Amino acid sequence: MNDKQLKVLITGSNGLLGQKLVQHFQRHEVEFLATANSKNKLSFCPAENFEILDVSNAVSVGEVITAYKPTHIINAAAMTNVDACEDYETECFAVNTIGVANILEEIQGTDIHFIQISTDFIFDGKKKLYSEEDTANPLSNYGKSKWEAEELIFESGYNKVSILRTSIVYGVGEALNKNNIFNWALAELRAEKQLNIVNDQFRTPTFVEDLVQACSKVIELGEFGVYNIAGGELMSMHDYIVLVAKYLGVDSSFVNAITSEKLNQKAERPISSGLNIDKAKDELSYVPTDFVESLSKIDSDN
Numbered sequence: 001m002n003d004k005q006l007k008v009l010i011t012g013s014n015g016l017l018g019q020k021l022v023q024h025f026q027r028h029e030v031e032f033l034a035t036a037n038s039k040n041k042l043s044f045c046p047a048e049n050f051e052i053l054d055v056s057n058a059v060s061v062g063e064v065i066t067a068y069k070p071t072h073i074i075n076a077a078a079m080t081n082v083d084a085c086e087d088y089e090t091e092c093f094a095v096n097t098i099g100v101a102n103i104l105e106e107i108q109g110t111d112i113h114f115i116q117i118s119t120d121f122i123f124d125g126k127k128k129l130y131s132e133e134d135t136a137n138p139l140s141n142y143g144k145s146k147w148e149a150e151e152l153i154f155e156s157g158y159n160k161v162s163i164l165r166t167s168i169v170y171g172v173g174e175a176l177n178k179n180n181i182f183n184w185a186l187a188e189l190r191a192e193k194q195l196n197i198v199n200d201q202f203r204t205p206t207f208v209e210d211l212v213q214a215c216s217k218v219i220e221l222g223e224f225g226v227y228n229i230a231g232g233e234l235m236s237m238h239d240y241i242v243l244v245a246k247y248l249g250v251d252s253s254f255v256n257a258i259t260s261e262k263l264n265q266k267a268e269r270p271i272s273s274g275l276n277i278d279k280a281k282d283e284l285s286y287v288p289t290d291f292v293e294s295l296s297k298i299d300s301d302n
C-alpha cells in the first residue's frame with residue numbers, strides 16, 4: 001500500500017503522540033482524520049481533517065469508522081494521569097479499556113490495521129528490563145486498564161493489530177496535559193525552581209518522534225504483533241531530569257533526589273519497568289534517538 005492509498009484515523013489527536021502523528025502525516029501528505037474528545041486544540045490541524053470523537057462512546061466510534069473508512073487506526077487516546085486513574089476508576093476503564101473494545105467491535109471482519117499504544121505500566125517492575133514475552137502484572141488502575149485492553153485484543157482473534165508498548169514519552173507540543181513530567185520539569189527548571197525527583201524508579205524514556213517513526217514503520221511494513229518501542233537507555237527518573245537540567249545549563253543542584261516513599265504518589269509505580277527493544281530493532285529497524293541528541297532536536301524545533 002503506498003502513501004496515497006492510506007487513510008489513517010488518529011484518536012487522541014490533541015495529546016502529545018496524537019499531535020506528532022498529525023504533523024507526520026501532514027509532512028508525508030498522507031490522508032488522515034484527527035479526532036479528539038474535545039475541540040481541535042492544534043493550530044496546524046485543518047478543520048476539515050478534524051472531528052470530535054470520544055472513544056468511550058461506542059455509537060460515535062461506529063459512526064466515525066463507518067463514515068471515514070480508514071485503512072489504519074492509531075489509538076493514541078487514553079486517560080494518562082496515572083494518579084487520577086486511581087480516583088476516577090470508571091472513567092479510566094471507560095477510555096483505556098472500553099475505548100479499545102469499541103474500536104475492536106467496529107473493525108471485526110474488516111481489513112483495517114489497528115495500532116494500539118500500550119505501556120510499561122502493565123508490568124510490576126521487579127525485573128528491570130521487560131521483553132514482549134514477559135508476564136504482565138499491573139500495579140495501578142491505569143496499568144490494569146491498558147493490560148485489559150491488550151487482553152481484549154488477544155481474545156478477539158483480530159489479527160491485524162500492532163501493540164506498541166512504550167514508556168515515559170517526552171517531547172514538546174501545543175496545549176499539552178500538565179501531567180507530563182518532561183514538560184513540567186522543563187518549565188520549572190527554566191524558572192530555576194527546585195525539583196524533588198525520585199531516584200528509585202527506573203525507565204527507558206521515549207522520544208515521541210521515535211514512537212511516531214515506529215507507528216509509521218509498522219504501517220509501511222504491515223507488521224502485526226507486540227513491540228516494545230522505547231528509548232535505548234535505562235535510567236532513574238532523577239538521572240533523567242538531571243540530564244535535562246544539564247542540557248538547559250541549569251545547575252543539577254536544582255534537582256533533589258528523593259525516594260518514592262517520600263514522593264508518596266497515589267498510584268503504585270513499578271520500580272524498574274525498562275523496555276527491551278531488541279525485537280523492534282531486528283524487525284522494524286528501529287533505532288532510538290540518543291537522549292541528549294533528542295533534547296537538541298526538541299530545542300531546534302521550538
Ligand SMILES: NC(=O)C1=CN([C@@H]2O[C@H](COP(=O)(O)OP(=O)(O)OC[C@H]3O[C@@H](n4cnc5c(N)ncnc54)[C@H](OP(=O)(O)O)[C@@H]3O)[C@@H](O)[C@H]2O)C=CC1
Pocket residue numbers: 011012013014015016017018035036037038053054055056075076077078079080095099117118119120146166167168169170176177
Ligand atoms: N505519556 C507517556 O509517558 C506514556 C504514554 N503511553 C500511551 O501512549 C498513548 C499516547 O499518550 P500521550 O500522547 O503521551 O498522552 P496525552 O495525555 O498527551 O494524550 C492522550 C490524549 O487522549 C485524550 N483522551 C482522553 N480521553 C479520551 C476519550 N474518551 N476519547 C478520545 N480522546 C481521549 C486526552 O484528552 P484530555 O487531555 O482531554 O484528557 C489526550 O489529549 C496513550 O495510549 C498512553 O497510554 C504509554 C506509555 C507512556
Ligand SMILES: Cc1cn([C@H]2C[C@H](O)[C@@H](COP(=O)(O)OP(=O)(O)O[C@H]3O[C@@H](C)C(=O)[C@@H](O)[C@H]3O)O2)c(=O)[nH]c1=O
Pocket residue numbers: 080081082083118119120121166167168169179180181196197198201237263269
Ligand atoms: C510529579 C513528580 C514525578 N516524579 C517522578 C515519578 C515518576 O517516576 C516520574 C513520572 O511521573 P508522572 O507521574 O509524570 O508519570 P508516571 O505516571 O509515573 O509515568 C507514566 O505515564 C503513563 C502515562 C505511562 O504509561 C507510563 O509509561 C509512564 O510514562 O517522575 C518525581 O520524581 N517528582 C515529581 O514531583
